[in-house]
Amino acid sequence: MDYHFNFNFVWRYADKLYWGLLLSLEIAFVSILIGMVIGLGLALAYTGGGRLVRTAIAAYVEFIRNVPLLLLVYLVFYGIPSAGGFAYDAQTSFVATLALYSGAYLVEVFRAGLDAIPKGLIDAGKSIGLTPWQRFLYVRMPMMFRIVLPSLSNVYVSLFKDTSLAYVIAVPELTYGANWIKTNTFRVIEVWLVVWPMYLVTCYVLLHGLRLLERRFSLVRR
């Protein structure tokens, strides 16, 4: 191998990678928050709704889950504004795409979570005279969130990895920063050798941090 590694250029533009990483985390975080609202709303609608509502929700979930995320990113950023005659910036578009995307996965997560609440608990709520709304707020929601917490952290880590796709519509996240350095310095392999561990380490730090959180809130106290 007669290639001479030169990481100097990568370090010189390290701020692009640093801010890129933060933006990736931020995009994933905002997206999962909106996705959770979508997911929870639709999961409740699915459980309580009629056939029409259920079919519509199933159609949304199946569409999102069976189409490549890349195509969804293009569809939202280029496709929809072209037909509607309006425009939004790339970052908003990407967050919206990722929120819709995670929403489709979270509907299933929340639905399973709602199903997994022990019936006895809801009966216990009834027996101490809680109204349906109180049962929802103080019994079902806290239980459900504790049940789905592991799935939520998996979705978050996976969304963080998916933010790398934002580079195709020039959102300045980590992969975009890497491509910027690549095209401006031609230190191609050095850039990827720096960015790759950045993703890897962040993923595992996130995963372990979230596992600690899960243990703190898990149903069975250890």
Add this chain to the structure above:
Amino acid sequence: MIAYIANTLPFLWEGLLVTLAVSGLVVAISLATGVLSGVGLVYGPWWVRLPIRIYSDILRGTPLLVLIFLIIYGLPLLGIDFGNYGSAVIALAAFKTAHVAEIARGAIQSIHYGQTDAGKAIGLTFPQRLQYVILPQAVRRFLPPWINAVADAVKGSALVSLAGIVDLTLAVQQVIGRTYDPLPMYLLGAAMYFIINYSLSQTSRRLEARFAYIRE
């Protein structure tokens, strides 16, 4: 409108064939490497398990897009050049191998230990136990998640368009480059992916229901 879409169909068809070829290759390669790794993860000595575990954890912590770029630019550096197409297939297959390995590991480990004991008790050797006892049962646990992984591979193959390979996604982009009418083309492309992946995920669901009777 219909004539316009009919005009673009040959281009999309070419792209679709590339998407199917890439996904097919990736699925075939990763099935072999993944199942081997999965068996290694369960039955291997520590010096087999450890490298597979590290490999799988590293690959699953890497965004697929980053892996594709890393392999496309990194392999030529090592003096290996498979071209864009080959490198992209290797990247996707390397990624999928980690997932298939975990599915295979989970499927094998879900078979109760008593089955192995029973196999030993009637004097079966290790390969015989695998062939006649463990794997026939494990395959039923393996198939449904694996078919989902196949659908995932089809979706993941869209990323090769960013490496300049004219798959369905890039074919759609190229048509739009000519017609400047993005929405119908993206929806058409999405519909094509949808048909492939939806039939796969339905198959997976049906198999899962079919094999649901198996307990321990």
